[in-house]
Amino acid sequence: MQRRLQNINYLDFVLWFIRVSIIVFVAWGTIATLLDNPYSADVWVNFTVLGLAQGSMYALIAIGYTLVYGVLFMINFAHGEFFMSGIMTATVFIAGPLSASGYLNNHPVISLLLILVVSMITSVGVAILTERVAYRPLRKAPRLVPLITALGASTFLQYTFRGLFGSEVKPFPQVEALSGKISFLGTEILQTQMVVIIATVIMLVGLYLFVMRTKTGKAIRAVAEDKDVAALMGIDVDRTIAITFALGASMAGAAGVLYALVFRQVHFYMGFLPGLKAFTAAVLGGIGSIPGAAVGGLFLGIFESVGPPLFLDGLNVPAYHQLKDVITFTLLVLVLIFRPQGIVGERLAEKKA
Amino acid sequence: MSILSAKNVTKRFGGLVAVGNLNIDLEEGSIVSIIGPNGAGKTTFFNCVTGFYQVTEGEILFDGQSLNHRSTDLITRLGISRTYQNIRLFANMTTIENILVGEHPHLKTFWAEAIFRTPRFLKEEKDAEAEARRLLRYVGLAGLGDSLARNLPYGAQRRLEIARALASKPKLLLLDEPTAGMNPNESAEMMRFIKNLRDDLGITILLIEHDMRVVMGISEHIHVLDFGQKIAEGSPKEIQRNPRVIEAYLGRGAASGLEKQTDGISATV
Amino acid sequence: MSNEKKFTLRNAINQGLLAGLITTLISTVGMVELFSQRQLIAGVMTMAQLFIFLIPALISFQTARKAPKNSILLFSAVTSFFASLPVLVLILLASTFGLRRFLINVSPSLIETLTFGQGPLVGSLILVLATTAVGVAAAFVDQMDEKIRKPILAGLMWTILVGTFSEILQERLRAFFGIGFTNLIIKSKALQPVAALIFLVVVTAISYFWQQRGDSIKKGLASQSATQRRNMTYAQRIAFFVLLLILPLLLGSYLSEVTNNVGIYVLMGLGLNIVVGFAGLLDLGYVAFFAIGAYVMAILTSEGFLGVAQTSFWLALPVSVITAVIAGILLGTPVLRMRGDYLAIVTLGFGEIIRIMANSDLLKPYIGGAQGVLQIPKPSFFGTSLIQPGQLYYVVLAGVLLAWFVSTRLSNSRLGRQWMAMREDEDVAEAMGINLVNTKLLAFAIGAGFSGLSGAIFASKLTSIFPHSFNLLISINVLSLIIVGGMGSLPGVVVGSLILVGLPELLREFAEFRPWMYGALLIVMMLAKPEGFWPSAIQKRELHADEESPPVEEVAAAD
Helix, strand or coil, X not given: CHHHHHCCCHXXXXXXHHHHHHHHHHHHHHHHHHHHCCCXXXXXXXXXXXXXXXXXXHHHHHHHHHHHHHHHCCCCCCHHHHHHHHHHHHHHHHHHHHHHCCHHHHCHHHHHHHHHHHHHHHHHHHHHHXXXXXXXXXXXXXXXXXXXXXXXXXXHHHHXXXXXXXXXXXXXXXXXXXXXXXXXXXXXXXXXXXXXXXXXXXXXXXXXXXHHHCXXXXXXXXXXXXXXXXXXXXXXXXXXXHHHHHHHHHHHHHHHHHHHHXXXXXXXXXXXXXXXXXXXXXXXXXXCCHHHHHHHHHHHHHHHHHHHHHHHHHHCCCCHHHHHHHHXXXXXXXXXXXXXXXXXXXXXXXXXX | CEEEEEEEEEEEEXXXXXXXXEEEEEEXXXXXXXXXXXXXXXXXXXXXXXXXCCCCEEEEEEXXXXXXXXXXXXXXHHCEEECCCCCCCCCCCEHHHHHHHHCHHHCCCCHHHHHHCCHHHHHHHHHHHHHHHHHHHHCCCCCCCCCEHHHCCHHHHXXXXXXXHHHCCCCEEEEECCCCCCCHHHHHHHHHHHHHHHHHHCCEEEEECCCHHHHHHHCCEEEEEEXXXXXXXXXXXXXXXXXXXXXXXXXXXXXXXXXXXXXXXXXXX | CCCCCCCCHHHHHHHHHHHHXXXXXXXXXXXXXXXXXXXXXCCCEEHHHHHHHHHHHHHHHHHHHHCCHHHHHHHHHHHHHHHHHHHHHHHHHHHHCCHHHCXXXXXXXXXXXHCCCCCHHHHHHHHHHHHHHHHHHHHHHHHCCHHHHHHXXXXXXXXXXXXXXXXXXXXXXXXXXXXHHHHHHEECCEECHHHHHHHHHHHHHHHHHHXXXXXXXXXXXXHCCHHHHHHHHHHHHHHHHHHHHHHHHHHHHHHHHHHHHHHHHHHHHHHHHHHHHHCCCCCCCCHHHHHHHHHXXXXXXXXCCCCCCCCCHHHHHHHHHHHHHHHHHHHHHHHCXXXXXXXXXXXXHHHHHHHHHHHCCCCHHHHCHHHCECCCCCCEXXXXXXXXXXXHHHHHHHHHHHHHHHHHHHHCCHHHHHHHHHHHCHHHHHHCCCCHHHHHHHHHHHHHHHHHHHHHHHHHHHCCECHHHHCHHHHHHHHHHHHHXXXXXXXXXXXXXXXXXXXXXXXXXXXXXXXXXXXXXHHHHHHHCCCCCCCCHHHHHXXXXXXXXXXXXXXXXXX
């Protein structure tokens, strides 16, 4: 015992202190809230469904981080901007005019598909361009270099779209066909949320099958395993990496449409927070793993929607919803510090080192 | 007395036993080799000694002190230093800077003294640089002090790495394949150099080596690892005749058939 | 050279289209239009026109270098001709469809700028011809003998620079030489054509003769004895310090204010330089320490209702710095084991957490929430309040000199070597007996200290602070200026701050595009000049690792 104590150094001490205080804080807040009982069960269910819808988007965006990280071991900072660019363009060029002419509500399915396609194509285009210009020439550079260009690409894209479409918040038209509520397992759920969840499930399954079953998917996995060997097997590595970016960006483009359906507004800065949160989700699920990204996204969505009222309400924190992002960032920081391999994941973090 | 003794050291990675129940004793002032096929756990053992890995079971004693749970930098301060199999110099620093970093454990001034340039700091820096130049001469790289480590030829990089390791004034020096990638002439020279290290400075030397000419030429004692287990130890003569060693290197069939010619074979393995 | 593939006409066309697309992009995001009011040379050229022609000219210049020797002019002409086509398409689309409905900056006045006010048809023709002409001219310049080319380029560059800053120069010239003389050169914020021509000729001539004489002067310097040379450097240093001391007198109030802002960023940059440049730890939450320094200063000195002590600036200053240092250690500790990109994300998270907390109602009773802290007094010095920017300048200068001094001394010490070794290879550094915990924490702490100092001065300079002044963009800004200047290079920090902070302050049209430029610069620098404009010796070696041949033998012989 004597010996063990002597070996606990400063760093371990601080880390344990953080662990313990977080647990105490969360437990205290939760118990206080539950004793106080400010919300009915219905409200909690609504929080959860909202979280699920939100988490679906995180899951879709997180796919992009995970795919790119799996292949290049690089955090693509600009991924949130791929998400933004698609839906911004689709809103300005398609949704706006369609809504103004009334076509949107007369033919909602065709319109939404058109919006989806334009959004995905734009995102993919921006992603491929970014990869070609900012990342590909630096593939052999020291590790910090692509991270810095990614940061630059992120800022550059944000302000390019600000310059193109303006700095104000743009409304995304309401789709009347989706404006109602439906009853599901005894609770009322917004139709948009339902659409978001179902669409996400379809896309995630599709993507998973694509990566696992098709030849291109196999090439992606081979490149993720070992670029040099993959190249020896006749795989065009550059092209495969571009496809990986495109796949991730197409998911982000789709997530953009879902985001617009739920929040009904778009903005040049809208990519930053969801991007960072989706990254958190990807890390939560174990970065590099596609099912992990999905699970991580859903978990984060629910955590973010249920967490603030559960942890903070009982502590009488004023306007606790302001601290929603603090909770998410704290989770991000804690996960990266304590479990960089993710909650369920294997030790991928070691491989890249 | 033994300067380093590993007692029942085991290192596991998940289910994989990289080093299993290893016992090694090093006489002070001796030159000892660890040999074995690739993946036998040699470098893992080095990493355990230097504290880069924590041992799973067992204990490593250095000068009578346990190294378990000590961090790498503290172990270096105790007097163990090492080189790496794939040379790991500070490639973008000059050779002198590399050695100066190696001298780190013996520099005493507080960082704030550097801001005020206290006499003590200036003297220490001057002495440190003189010592670095001396070491550079010692390893035969005189005059290359201001060139980048990266730009040195291969052999010189190996020597610089040793100079850097010597800068911490170690009692025990761990050399991980010091002659890897060298031609026979260079290897022979490196062999003489290692011998001199021990003779001049009295440093105990533990090396991992694949070149049997080197191993048999300078080792006073040899440990043979295979799959993390020690399968033999003894003097070079004994090892060359040991059937288990030949088996590990050449396979079972070869072991029985070629036993008589072992000297010749093991010298070329 | 292996990359010397044959440069075909097709490559020239691609280059041209690329240039055109870039020009179109800067037009559509609104940058060209924004500068159409700024006259470079009165009645001759606006800054917007410079933007339109600059990129085609640069790319034609490039083409001329690569093109086959006998058809350089043709290639440049093709490149610049194709460079005008995308812009032409933009003009066409804008004048036939109402593009403005979608792209807010494609306004009629942009089209007017792009067509030189001559209507779409004639204007387009002018644009194509002018762009092609500029491209051919660039190729001509490229073909000239180096002895002539360099002076001409220098002359052009300086004329454009003077034209760009004519507004400020006008004010300064008036202050020193009176209105009459100034009007000869610069009138209503624009360089006069005749003055511009004279200036161009004079600068070119000076540059030409300097080049001729330069060699003999250098030889003269080289033949001096060591003591003479040392005396020279001392003289230079003293002259430089005197210049620094009287700078506010030369600059006047407005430019002193700009200098102070640059200084605040230099101070932050010097701090981040220790963390990123020396120790190699990419910290994206660096703004947090700036915020902490600023808030501590604000709370301690404010005369408003949030102020707790109303202490003097000089008492609060060390407290701010120490608080920032402690925060640096506290936030640095949990991330000690992280490397590279994860470290970047976690520090970014810390920065955001602190900003959101500062903005929240939770801490509003203490630090004012979104309303910020008001009524922070300016520092006073022996009873005089330093209200003028020219007075505050000395506070900023003192801070910068202190940080500079500490940085230089540390980088040449054991600690500096520890940081360098850690940046090169963390594992080996530890195996050399370096305690990573202490070494990293020292980097975080000293970096945070400089940033806190900067924040404290910032707070009392602005007299009020708000959470939104401490967003991620500040961190990106500081990172950009380090990268532009050169990681690990102290003069680089100053150069970077001048370019990234000074320039946009002088050209206020830029304000909106600052982040856009930072982003673009981060990418361009990493692609083209990763060591920065004023690289430290070390960084230069590091990033051009593959290009050098090992000069070992020569070194050995020389030694």
